[in-house]
Amino acid sequence: MNLKKYLSLVKEAYKEKKMLVNAYASYIDKMLMEVHKFHKYGTQLIKYNGQTVYYPINIDSLELYRKTLITNLDTSNILSMFTNMNISKSEYKKILPKLIYLYQNETTQ
Numbered sequence: 181m182n183l184k185k186y187l188s189l190v191k192e193a194y195k196e197k198k199m200l201v202n203a204y205a206s207y208i209d210k211m212l213m214e215v216h217k218f219h220k221y222g223t224q225l226i227k228y229n230g231q232t233v234y235y236p237i238n239i240d241s242l243e244l245y246r247k248t249l250i251t252n253l254d255t256s257n258i259l260s261m262f263t264n265m266n267i268s269k270s271e272y273k274k275i276l277p278k279l280i281y282l283y284q285n286e287t288t289q
Contacts, residue, residue, distance in 0.1 A: 183211040201249050216283075220245040228275060228282075231267050236279050239272050 190207050193199040209219035213235065222242050224235040
């Protein structure tokens with residue numbers, strides 16, 4: 181599927197408030213994953229060693245990206261807005277190289 185070809189329509193719909201923020205964030209994340217880039221908003225989760233974790237993402241930028249979408253909300257709870265990741269940032273950073281390795285191998289098959 182080529183999600184990028186609909187990007188301008190999705191951005192326009194979101195700008196005109198015809199699309200919910202979680203739907204927009206999910207679309208953008210799926211599109212980025214489709215082209216093998218880290219996703220931005222943390223809408224895509226996987227199971228890793230029995231834990232729910234983000235698909236490869238720059239965890240340090242997550243709050244910033246989400247804040248740009250939702251400027252009027254308290255960001256102290258923002259990690260739980262879209263997902264239920266049950267792992268700390270520091271733990272995620274430790275396993276990120278393994279997730280990237282798994283992701284790269286998955287996309288080359």
